[in-house]
Amino acid sequence: MTHKPLLHRDDPDATPLVGNIKVTREDWLNIGLDVLIRDGVERVKVLALAEAMGVSRSSFYWYFKSRQELLDALLTRWEETNTAGLIAQAAAPAPRITGAVLNIFRCIANPDLFNTALDFAVRDWARRSETVRARMREGDAARVAAVTAMFARYGCAEKEAVTRAKVLYYMQLGYDMAEPEESHAYRLMMTPEYLKVFTGQAPTDAEMAEFSDYSRRYWPDLAP
Known part of the structure; x- marks a missing residue:
């Protein structure tokens, strides 16, 4: 679900811009x-972006040489948010593998770590551009490698680690793309069962309590 972006001039905490x-x-x-x-x-x-912001198209060229440069910057932003965010979560410390997977699950709850809608938009874009398709594949490979390394840290052998990583990563992509009509409460309730499937272990009560508290920050419909 998207929202109207907050422009600098509309942000009460932003430093005023100089001149025109x-x-x-x-x-x-x-x-x-x-x-x-x-x-x-x-x-x-x-032109459409300028009209949406109520500014002259000429102001675009203060920051970008061309539309293609803007598109390149959007793709870089995707890499710096979604790919970097998932890799960072895969590397986050946890006492047990279940806690490590829950760190990755934080990407599902927090759009600042991983914007699912943006990922789908880039994948749709990749169908039209070989260049974007190549960068998407590089991003997928980097994400799977990070999750593979995570499973290896907890004792999985090489083939097991990469298999578990691919199952976790590609299942989550497909799950979100399918958009099942499930409440956040249901997804949270089912999380321990998913962890058993992905890791072969059940999470501790403390791990689930911590993840539940984290999810409530981003899923306000969850009961306190």
Whole structure:
């Protein structure tokens, strides 16, 4: 689910801009990401973005040489958020493998760690661009390698580690793409069972309590 991006000029905590500049490079990126997610890459056009922000198209060229440079920056932002976020979570410390997988599950709850809608938008974009497809494959490989390394840290042999990593990673992608009509409460209730499938172990009460508290920060519909 997307939301209207907050522009610099509309942010009460932002430092005022100098002169006639009304938006920043970050504003162009944010609204470009919003359109990419909502409408697809074909609709990421300079004039349309300028009209949406109520600024002149010429201001775009303060920050970007061309539309292609903006598109490249959007793809880099995807790598710096989704791919980097998942890799960081796979490397996060945990006493047990179940806690390590729960660290990855935080990406499901927290869109700042992993924006699922953005991932789907880039995958759709990759169907139209060989360059984007190549970067997507590099990103997938890096993510699987990070999850494989995570399983290896907890004693899995090489083949077992990569198999568990692929099952966890590709299952989660497919699960989100299918968009099952499940409440957050149901997903949280089922989490211990998924952990048994992915790791062969049951989580501790403390691990689940910590993950439940974390999820409630991002899933306000969960009962306290």
